Amino acid sequence: MKSVVFLHYFLGFILLVSHLNSVSSWKKEEFRNCNQTPFCKRARSRKPQHCKLIATDVIIGDGDLTAKLITPKEFQENPDEDSSGIASNPLILSLSVYENGILRMKIDEDASRNPPKKRFEVPDVILPEFESKKLWLQRYTKQVIDGDSADSFVVYLFDGYEAVLRSDPLEVFVREQSSGKRVLSFNSHGLFDFEQLRVKKEGDDWEERFRSHTDSRPYGPQSISFDMSFYGADFVYGIPEHATSLSLKPTKGPGIEESEPYRLFNLDVFEYLHESPFGLYGSIPFMLSHGRTRGTSGFFWLNAAEMQIDVLGSGWDAESSIMLPSDQNRIDTLWMSEAGIVDTFFFIGPKPKDVVKQYASVTGTSAMPQLFATGYHQCRWNYRDEEDVKNVDSKFDEYDIPYDVLWLDIEHTDGKRYFTWDKALFPNPEEMQKDLASRGRRMVTIVDPHIKRDENYHIHKEASKNGYYVKDASGKDYDGWCWPGSSSYIDMVNPDIRSWWADKFAYTQYVGSTPSLYIWNDMNEPSVFNGPERYGTVWTGDNTATWEQLRVSVPMILTLGLTGITFSGADVGGFFGNPDSELLVRWYQVAAYMPFFRGHAHHDTKRREPWLFGEHNTKLMRDAIRVRYTLLPYFYTLFREANVSGVPVTRPMWMEFPDDEATFNNDEAFMVGNGLLVQGVYTEHAKDVTVYLPKDHTWYDLRSGTAYKGGKTQKIEAADAIPVFQRSGTIIPRKDRFRRSTVQMENDPYTLVIAVDSSGEAEGELYIDDGKSYEFNKGAYIHRRFVFSNGTLTSVNLAAGTQFLSDCTIERIILLGHLSKPKSARIEPSNHAAEVELGPLQIQSKIRSSVLTIRKPNVRVSDDWTIKLL
Amino acid sequence: MKIHTSIVAFFVLSSTLVLRSAAFPSNYLLGVAPEDEIYYKGLWSSGTIKCKDGSKTFTKAQLNDDFCDCFDGTDEPGTSACPAGKFYCRNAGHSPVSIFSSRINDGICDCCDGSDEYDGKNKCKITCWEAGKMVRDRLMKEIATFQEGVGIRAHEVEEAKISAAKDEAELSRLKNEEKILKEIVEKLKERKEQIEKAVEKERIQKEQEEKQKKEAEESESKEHKDEDKVDVPEQEPAENTDDDKAGILDNPPPGQNLKEDPAEPAVEVVHNAYASLDIGEENAAQEEEGSKVAHASDPSTGLGSKGEDATKDIDSLSREELGREIGSRWSGKNHEQQHNDFDDVKNNDETSVNAHDEENDGYDTETDEYHHQHYEEDDTEDQMGDVGDEANDDSSSSYKYEPDDEVDMSDIESTSSPSWFETIQRIVRNFLQAVNPFQTPVDTSEVENVRKEYDEASGKLSKTRSRISRLKKKLGNDFGPEKEFYSLYGQCFESKQNKYVYKVCPFKEATQEEGYSRTLLGQWEKFEESYSVMLFSNGDKCWNGPDRSLKVKLQCGLKVQVADVDEPSRCEYEAMLTAPALCLKGKLKELEDELRALNKEQPQLRDEL
Secondary structure: OOOOOOEEOOOOOOHHHHHHHHOOOOOOOHHHHHOHHHHHHHHHHHOOOOOOOOOEEEEOOOEEEEEEEEEEHHHHHHHHHHHHOOOOOOEEEEEEOOOOOEEEEEEEEEEHHHHOOOOOOOOOOHHHHHHHEEEOOOOOOOEOOOOOOOOOOEEEEEEEEEEEEEEEOEEEEEEOOOOEEEEEEEEOOOOOOEEOOOOOOOOOOOOOOOEEEEEEEOOOOOOOEEEEEEEHHHHHHHOOOEEOOOEOOEHHHHHHOOOOOOOOOOOOOOOOOEEEEEOOOOOOEEEEEOOOOOOEEEEEEOOOOEEEEEOOOOOOOOOOOOOOOOOOOOOEEEEEEEOOOEEEEEEEOOOOHHHHHHHHHHHOOOOOHHHHOOOOOEOOOOOOOOOHHHHHHHHHHHHOOOEEEEEEEEEHOEEEEEOOOOOOOOHHHHHHHHHHHHOEEEEEEEOOOEEEEEOOOOHHHHHHHOOOEEOOOOEEEEEOEEEEEEEEOOOOOHHHHHHHHHHHOOOOOOOOOOOOOEEEEEHHHHOOOOHEEEHHEEEOOOEEEHHHHHHHHHHHHHHHHHHOOOOOOEEEEEEEEOOOOOHHHHHHHEEEEOOEEEOOOOOOOOOOOOOOHHHHHHHHHHHHHHHHHOOOHHHHHHHHHHHHHHHOOOOOOOHHHHOOOOHOOOOOEEEEEOEEEEOOOOOOOEEEEEEEOOOOOEEEEOOOOOOEEEEEEEEOOOOOOOOOEEOOOEEEEEEOOOOOOOHHOOOOHHHHHHHEOOOOEEEEEEEEEEOOOOOHOOOEEEEEEEEEEOOOEEEEEOOOOOOOOOEEEEEEEEEOOOOOOOOOEEEEEEEEEEEEEEOOOOOOOOOOOOOEEEEEEEEEOOOOOEEEEO | HHHHHHHHHHHHHHHHHHHHHOOOOOOOOOOOOHHHHHHHHHHHHHEEEEOOOOEHHHHHHHHOOOOOOOOOOOOOOOOOOOOEEEEOHHHHOOOOOOEEEEOOOOOOOOOOOOOOOOOOOOOOOOOOOHHHHHHHHHHHHHHHHHHHHHHHHHHHHHHHHHHHHHHHHHHHHHHHHHHHHHOOOOOOOHHHHHHHHHHHHHHHHHHHHHOOOOOOHHHHHHHHHHHHHHHHHHHHHHHHHHHHHHHHHHHHHHHHHHHOOOOOHHHHHHHHHHHHHHHHHHHHHHHHOOOOOHHHHOOOHHHHHHHHHHHHHHHHOOOHHHHHHHHOOOOOHHHHHHHHHHHHHHHHHHHHHHHHHHHHHEEEEEHHHHHHHOOOOHHHHHHHOOOOOOOOHHHHHEEOOOOOOOOOHHOOOOOOHHHHEEEEEEEEHHHHHHHOOOOOOOOOOHHHHHHHHHHHHHHHHHHHHHHHHHHHHHOOOOOOOOOOOOOOOOOEEEEEEEEEEEEEOOOOEEEEEEEOOOEEEEEEEEEEOOOOOOEEEEOHHHOOOEEEEEEEEEOOOOOOOOEEEEEEEOOEHHHEEEEEEHOHHHHHHHHHHHHHHHHHHHHHHHOOO
């Protein structure tokens, strides 16, 4: 079975504290700001040219270029105020080069000088196969830059790109070989600082306190900070998770209201705010830049400590004497981390998809989901008992609304003892799951990592007996407080304990589980860093039922997608609070195009299942969910693309239109794959909405078939549905028959929607596998490319030698933008004819569109064929 | 008609054929409901017909060809090609249904005759007979309940008419009383003020006179002082009121007092007038609650006539006597004596106690209920205890509550006897005539007497008014188109579920109780969905949530019972209440028709099988 793990960010201790204190939401004072964080405050107050390090002893060895970073004598004698007393052992810098334009730079303490402790390096994030992509450096060339007193060392990076180590002043950058134009640079403003570990002496007080927390810091402060510059950049993006705009607003600089830096610190935040640089559930220190002239670059710092990142507004360094090449747009950033080492990756791009692919080659691509997981999920804290489950399930059928998964939150357990059931509420869990499964539906139950300290609870008994719990400073089991009361935490860092924990999910051990039961791996904030996309899906946490939060969910999900976590979504309707019917409908309409599509609600909220808001609203929500189901073949194909390449399912527009500046900071519309543009409605009482359609393309409204010229902002009717456009030049596969769930859709025929471009051409892909197993890894899948050209549609096999059988046929082919009016089509090799007529674009749309339709070609999706319009 | 039958025959044939052969359907009218078949006949005559929504035409070849031509699914009644399509399963032996086209050949048997799964991938068992039997049995049970319920309902509607008429009558009588009492009070007030003015005037005059005749007339002023002394206890009337009333409630028959104290007959008359008033009020209060028990006798009548007899005596009294008598009611001495009398009666006078009991015989049960209501809190606990003893975890029960929020039995005073009014009116009229405020010197005892009478009468007035407002409040409720919910007024129905006791009091409130803690789930708001739902809203506020509310779904049942209390959303409760009021004739007919339709299909099924 394909692994489907749903990583949930639920309510944590923060919530608990809030509960006890007051009713109000996010409490600013409970979270540490930069000024209260010594390393951040220190780093932020440093002036350019603070760094006095220079590179010496530059050599090539083991395929890397290495150097020692030392502080010249004159500065050692007069050390800076804030670095007084700090050890000034040389640091070791190494540069490595990997396939496809990736430069890796590491800086750490010199192991040969026996530092008090090895600094922390994050395990498990980098793919094991990444090392095999390393290009062994053979040599460097020397160059003198800007009349430097010392040489700079230049190595090959990629066709047309080279990496440069400048010795004095210390700088590392990537540049285009021919033009010499810089792409990315490190320490160009001299803000690099590396606090080395120390041995505690009498009188050293390194303790740090915030509220009730104390950090003893036994090796002294050990933070690292540096500046990174992105060249040819109009905007920078990434570094989730924050509830902010897609393009990152500057946090510091002239004319910019002083703001907190973007914080990367995993927190389960109760009722988080939109438009805040505050750290949320996951932390991914990967930033992308994009500009019209240069294209896209990326930078990733593999460091899991608390991090703060400033995006510096232009002119921030006006007082410094540093002169960087100023003919290009440049965005400077300041990176500050509390600990760890410098282990960084420079991605050269130059196209947006190149960067995400380069990044994915380091940390991995997203797991291929089971087909059902791409459908609609219905969740609530909590569906109370078996009758409730049965009732909710039957209502979906009563209203003919498809859904695939029903979720049970923490209340289903026996007193929050995970892997158990409340016997009064769920006396027959297996029967309940089987009943759901008889209609093709699955169930998800929640498992949290805190274990109730109850001697009669088998998990606790085993864990405490075997010493599997995380220990506190005194060596005792850490005794925390969460939903079940007094709780301890499984030590997931230990592989043996991990394997023991994994066994708990076996059908034989998890009493009441069946093969249609899946797991919601809740409250795993500490584990959300780069790489979780390889295992599961995530979502944007405990949001709130407001229009602002609907709005911000779009950039949040796009950002997660850019940084590798494509299978994500926001709780439909907003977790806290009660959405009115209009907000809920709009939320469904947008969320239906998001990779992870789940309705969820807090237990204090009113019920909000789609049939509870009157006939009209039920219809609108049903339509939204159904559109998602018709597009599942397209989504599944995109998930496969993400699985192979790392290119996300939902994409910022600039990823598809990197030359169209109007798209660069547009985060209210987004692309699903390369073919669909989705514009949400984020305001009340909207009858229409304006949407920017990227230039050089024609856009077809998927409700009416109306064609719009790109390069303009259009006003589009949006009373009952949000506008979605198919881009000219694409072919999108659909399944237009409605079913209860994905399971019943398996044998249904396909519809292809062809939107031809100005030269009458289009192409698209379709990926099919069994939707449930890993057999696709052994070649059990179908992958076709459909090419339409010169009035002929051809199905090309992209997976020669693979074997997967499907009897599915294509029942309908729709042509948008085709100029002639053919009457029939000839199908080869079967040599039969199909009628061509005018038909609807959406079978159940209210808008009676009339588009060219090839009626019942009935060719099999797994076959090679051509269909020629006559 | 001929065509119609032949199509049916064709359909039956083809569907059985399909079931057996499991082939792709070549039959045209698969999935078409019998009443709809006529629509398709044009396909055979002209070759094309319109989609039902008029959007398009389609040919015979396009009917059920597994490709959607009509938006509304007209051309694909038997396939899943059109999302808007409906598929008709005949379900012989059970009831026919139209299912969503999304169910066709989806691997799940939706029709009990299996006709929705014909692609051969899924073999469905034909279960209509078994399923139909269950439905029929359930229907028959339901019909039986309805049949009986309809009768009970009719009876209740009749009863409600009577009760409502009684309440209306009571209300208009009370209004009338109110009017008169108001007049009396006004007159007394006027008189009181006149007298007070006169007294004041006299006092000033006296002061002046005293100034003038300071030394000479000492003995005269002494006489006055004596009179003042007599009046002293009158200045603390409040102290007496309660005891007085207690005495009044169980007042012995007038004759006895008259005998014991023949010198003061008028006092007793007045007393009796009030006494009868009190008893009458009790009756009225009970009637207001919808007592179904008929009164054995009208207690007020007897007392009223006694009062009438007494009035004759009043008429014959002289002005001075009358004033004195009324005044003496309030003298401490007299009260003490009265109290003693009362004790005597209570302890010794069997006859009088029996007489009282007899009068109340007709509503002894009601009196018990009364007691019950009066100590509502304690009783509730008892009930909870009782319920807890039962083996069943969930249970329901009912009892009556005091409809007025401020329950105070001693307050419920009025009369159901108009004769009392005549009496009191006459007394007051005489009294007013007798007391001449312009006479000097003013008799100070008269001042006090008037004041007392005024206080007493205005007390009565405000009580009458509160009774009126209570009745008005009751009658202002919407009891349903036939007042079929009338009898639920003043009643509560309980359901115990796990640790909670849910209490639903229609037209009042609903609560959830756990031990001593009581949560208001909602106050009565209204009926909804044509009297099939009771809504209680504005209950206690939820932390971080809405105000609590309860929706009670109503169903036909022979007894009034609450069940299935549920909280589908945080602090939004739902419950089920069965009541005969919901046993509607129309619904019964529907059920009977449904059963008849089901039974009709049976033999055919047998044939086919």
